Amino acid sequence: MDTQKRTPWRRWIVLVLMIAGFILGGIYVPVQPEITVAAEKLLEEPIAENFLGLGPLYLVNTIPTLAVTIVLLLVLAFAANRSLKKSQKTDLVPTGVGNAMEAILEMLYNLTETSAGTKWAKAIFPWFATIMIYVLFANLLKLIPGFESIGVLHHAHGEGHTIAELGGNWANILPEKVEEGGYILAPFFRGISVDLNFTLSLALISFFAIQVIGVRSQGIGYFSKFFNTKRMFKVPFFGAMDFLVGLLEIISEFAKILSFTFRLFGNMFAGVVLVAVVASLLGKISILPSMIFMFELFVGVIQAFVFGMLTMVFMAMATQGHGDEEHADH
Amino acid sequence: MDGNILDAARFVGAGLAMIGAAGAGVGIGLSVQGALTGMARNPDTYGNLLTNMILGVAFSESIAIYCLVIAFLMLFKVV
Numbered sequence: 001m002d003t004q005k006r007t008p009w010r011r012w013i014v015l016v017l018m019i020a021g022f023i024l025g026g027i028y029v030p031v032q033p034e035i036t037v038a039a040e041k042l043l044e045e046p047i048a049e050n051f052l053g054l055g056p057l058y059l060v061n062t063i064p065t066l067a068v069t070i071v072l073l074l075v076l077a078f079a080a081n082r083s084l085k086k087s088q089k090t091d092l093v094p095t096g097v098g099n100a101m102e103a104i105l106e107m108l109y110n111l112t113e114t115s116a117g118t119k120w121a122k123a124i125f126p127w128f129a130t131i132m133i134y135v136l137f138a139n140l141l142k143l144i145p146g147f148e149s150i151g152v153l154h155h156a157h158g159e160g161h162t163i164a165e166l167g168g169n170w171a172n173i174l175p176e177k178v179e180e181g182g183y184i185l186a187p188f189f190r191g192i193s194v195d196l197n198f199t200l201s202l203a204l205i206s207f208f209a210i211q212v213i214g215v216r217s218q219g220i221g222y223f224s225k226f227f228n229t230k231r232m233f234k235v236p237f238f239g240a241m242d243f244l245v246g247l248l249e250i251i252s253e254f255a256k257i258l259s260f261t262f263r264l265f266g267n268m269f270a271g272v273v274l275v276a277v278v279a280s281l282l283g284k285i286s287i288l289p290s291m292i293f294m295f296e297l298f299v300g301v302i303q304a305f306v307f308g309m310l311t312m313v314f315m316a317m318a319t320q321g322h323g324d325e326e327h328a329d330h
Numbered sequence: 331m332d333g334n335i336l337d338a339a340r341f342v343g344a345g346l347a348m349i350g351a352a353g354a355g356v357g358i359g360l361s362v363q364g365a366l367t368g369m370a371r372n373p374d375t376y377g378n379l380l381t382n383m384i385l386g387v388a389f390s391e392s393i394a395i396y397c398l399v400i401a402f403l404m405l406f407k408v409v
Contacts, residue, residue: 037406111381259392266395269402306388313385 018290025279025289031161031173031185035273039195040186042152061151061187062195069137069192076101105129111309116316120217124315127209131202132308135193139268139300142191143293148272151187161185193268193303196261203260206311210256214318222318226250256314260307267303271296344401354394361386 034040039060046056076097083098094102108129113121141147153163153171161182163171173185192198214222224230228246232239275296279289365383369376 035406037402114378115381259395262395262399263388263392266398266402270398302384306384309381309385310388 061190065189120319128308128312136304138193147189148187153183199261199265203257210314213315217319344404347401350397351394357390
């Protein structure tokens with residue numbers, strides 16, 4: 001045989017890392033972190049006393065993560081752009097990053113076309129792809145080691161943990177709890193999808209984009225879905241019923257914001273709690289957190305897909321309107 | 331035995347709130363069952379059924395998420 005047999009040494013890295021986690025978990029005992037719904041403050045003092053007249057603005061630990069995510073996305077975009085430009089000079093076949101992005105985007109575009117139709121796919125696709133890739137990065141970045149485990153120590157106001165000095169300004173937090181004079185950890189990085197502000201703003205963007213697409217496709221007639229007065233005078237009883245159903249439609253439209261927000265936040269927050277509880281549950285030796293991280297990978301991809309997919313389907317529904325009912329009248 | 335009765339009430343309430351997840355579980359199971367039956371009968375519709383199934387699962391799941399949010403609100407004393 002002239003082709004040398006490929007030695008798949010890379011797959012052993014995973015096993016080595018899992019065993020390392022197993023052993024290191026015995027030396028540096030996992031500590032159950034302070035689980036808070038709001039992002040932790042890195043600095044006790046606000047960085048702006050009265051930000052835009054709304055109140056004090058704190059440096060919370062989702063802001064560094066947001067910066068990292070945006071920088072990563074920019075780097076990816078530039079790399080894909082360069083790779084595609086290079087392929088234009090030769091034979092139009094991209095390699096590396098450009099190839100991967102082209103495959104992903106083509107798949108997403110075909111998905112959009114099958115559920116939204118060719119006419120509106122061009123308008124809907126950017127929202128879908130942007131939200132999906134952004135949320136995917138937000139969810140997967142959370143899994144990098146060091147996230148939610150390295151940070152600054154604050155003096156606890158209530159119950160806190162004892163610490164062991166490691167030299168320099170560094171210290172290791174210990175699982176023992178003390179009533180007075182303890183410390184709590186505020187990590188430098190916290191996954192941005194574990195912050196309600198991120199998911200809420202994304203849900204609001206998606207909600208308004210849905211309305212804009214609806215108005216663009218049907219004009220002002222889009223709002224007849226909510227204030228349905230079409231049959232009000234022809235058949236008064238069913239007309240009034242249609243109007244009430246339209247009002248219910250308004251409520252379900254606003255429930256979209258709530259369900260978008262809490263679906264992503266709830267799933268990601270449940271992941272954080274699960275990892276924390278499982279890591280500290282079994283104490284010294286446990287290989288379970290790495291298994292939970294695999295599950296988290298799966299959940300992160302699925303939730304990113306669901307967020308983008310639901311935006312896309314709601315947009316497709318907004319473009320279609322009530323065509324069927326009008327036909328039923330005749 | 332010592333402790334705060336309010337803490338106990340919070341934990342019990344959070345546990346009771348999560349009963350609602352049972353309904354979402356049944357819903358997800360039914361939609362997956364339907365999709366799988368469809369796929370088994372007509373394997374060509376696999377992709378179409380899969381995306382619609384994920385949508386349906388997401389809708390059912392959001393009910394469970396509401397329960398989870400209520401449980402979190404109780405557990406972490408947000409309100």
